Amino acid sequence: MNKVLMQGNKIIGEAAIRAGCRFYAGYPITPQNEIPEYMAERLREVEGGVFIQSESEVAAIHMVIGASAAGARSMTSSSSPGISLKQEGISSLAACELPAVIVNMMRGGPGLGNISPSQGDYFQATRGGGHGDYRVIVLGPDSAQELADLTMDAFDLADRYRTPVMILADGMMGQMMEPVIFKTPKPRAYPESFIMKGAGAGKSKIIRGLILDPLDMEEHNWTLDRKYQVIARKETRHELYKADDAELILVAYGTGARIAKGAIKRLRESGLRVGLFRPITLWPFPTNELRDLAKKIENFLVFEMSTGQMVEDVRLAIQGRARIGFHGRPGGVVPTPVELANVVMRKYDRKEGIIDHY
Amino acid sequence: MMVKTIFSGFGGQGVLMMGYSLAHGAMSAGYNVTFLPAYGAEVRGGTANCTVAVSDDEIASPIASEPDYIVVLNTPSLYTFQNRMAPGGALFLNSSIIAVEPSRHDVRIFKIPSSEMAEKLGNPRTANTVMMGAFLKITGLVPPDIYLRSMETVMGSKKKSVIEINRKAFAAGHEFLKIAE
């Protein structure tokens, strides 16, 4: 296996191609432009590859709907404001039970915000994002390697559960180059019967989200919900880092988790027993795993590049069993490990949990 | 060990190439590396910079708030980055273009007339490679042979003559500081 040095955005593109992605539609927006550029180049080279620079984010996601229904592994990507535009189609994908992968390289917001790395779209991503009663599987990579691995996994998860899957990273993950090894993806196992390609001599098929009868719609909602419950039971992923002897656990994901690891190294050098709980799936959130940790550890500190979004999931998981503090840097600011270490140091001294948040 | 370097200059001076080739070289030498280009709106304004972190441990943040080394190819870059440097670090500047004196006295300063040297070699575009020769001579981050292999790799399908002149440029930068010392 060859180790290569590649930029995050391009890693996603390459991993997608290797995973069999044959349809991409997207619209330019910083800081993820290298994804459409890479796909434009690579999809020319693979058989059946289709790249479309769409007229809008909205059009892109609806092209993905068509391509997914027609049986292609399909992807679109954008950054925060563009992801807001795509929500109509993501809701449709969930309703119609169509697989697709959506990449969000988050930037500062709300509104146009800026183009710096941010984690302000956690709520939008993990609560469905668009209208209606649905969830999206959300993966939060924290390294080049995970960008590759989780992109490949995203296609498998999307197929297995016939549901949209989102890669939630940020401008820093997208722009950074890091060594990566591309694993061999599993061959696709997606039943032909789900694919819309004309009725042939047989019965015609309908793919739709419109269900006018409330009782039928309710049943469809419960069907989706049962699927989401299976996903929540089977697909949560997290990483524990130096947590065995920890007295305080940092909870962070993606770029935030990288910074947290750097802070933890420094803190441990000063003799502070600090560890990290890193959710890898943001939805489903590793609730039970975090709750178990709260049985033996009393202090948690959530760190996010936002004003505090994942912290709500941490509270829901821990349910008052431990103290929970929060440190956030929204707006596109990427704090240094030193800054975070200093924050932890102050809170650790006071052994005080609920601080600084609202 | 954790070393962070910022490369900075005008767009077109090969600033990103310096960082990319160093990152590739360090990866080939077995280190963990990150390479982070500045991608802000300022990139469109004609300046370019990038940050390379090299470590034998996991790299937490690819951003350098206190770089150990800076390599600056123009005056605005010197102003932007010299005050961020960690004390005891090393500052490499292109003295063909930068006429002002750095304000830092707690770092080692290396002035390399890289544009003139590159011109003398016959290709002014290799000033960045001259700087890399000098930079690796002092920092020893990556052995020259590994670096040169990486440089060829990242240059991709460039012509042999281009590779050759860059090798010469690297050697000139490397030699230059040997003589100066």
Place this chain on the structure above:
Amino acid sequence: MMKKVFGRPQSMKKNIFHYCAGCGHSIAHRLIAEVIDELDIRGITIGVPPAGCAVLAYNYFDIDMIEAQHGRGPATATGIKRVLPDRIVFSYQGDGDLAAIGIAESFHAANRGENITVVFINNAVYGMTGGQMAPTSMLGQKTTTSPAGRNNVLDGYPIQVSEIFSLLPGTAYIERCTVNSPASILKTRKAIRKAFQYQIDGLGFSLVEILSPCPTNWKMTPIESCRWIDEVMSKSFPLGVIKDLPAAAKGERKKGEQRHDG
């Protein structure tokens, strides 16, 4: 000897239309189904119904159908067609769907010369939601959201989609028809057939605009509605072939090496 002169097209399901009396949708549906039968493409055709009155089109067509969100039909159809270039893909859209909320998707699919067919039902009103003003409502037309009549200063002008789209090099065939008389219905049928044939031949984007009666929201009888199309609507939206340039379209398409459907 008995000869069967009228029957249900094979591409239609045995369901009774929910459309109002005098509505043009059911006629348009039937014409499409007849053409699909005639061209023998039922097994390879995928339809994309819109949001609007025709949202339930999949209850009537016995072909594969994927419902699009409001206005997004041409984007969804693009995705399908690019992945399955040998299938016949059509989008069925109303005036709000095509000329308002989905104007970007429709315009750009046309401009890319997507090898799809759009059947555009223009009834100058939002039917399903209860008769609001549409982008194609006539000046002076009273609707629930233009109670004093459409006012050009406040509401702009009826959009001539077919004429505008005909300026795009990607479009091969555009015709405006109506379904207010037996003769016009036969003409419309011919137009739909031609549009599908152009797609089969890989000639690019084809669009059939159908001026379609909406007696319920126009607050007219079906007969008055049919007359209104002749006397008012077709004055702003002249009937006939607006563009028919298969050769030009073919030439354009040959140049693009990236096409997967040419």
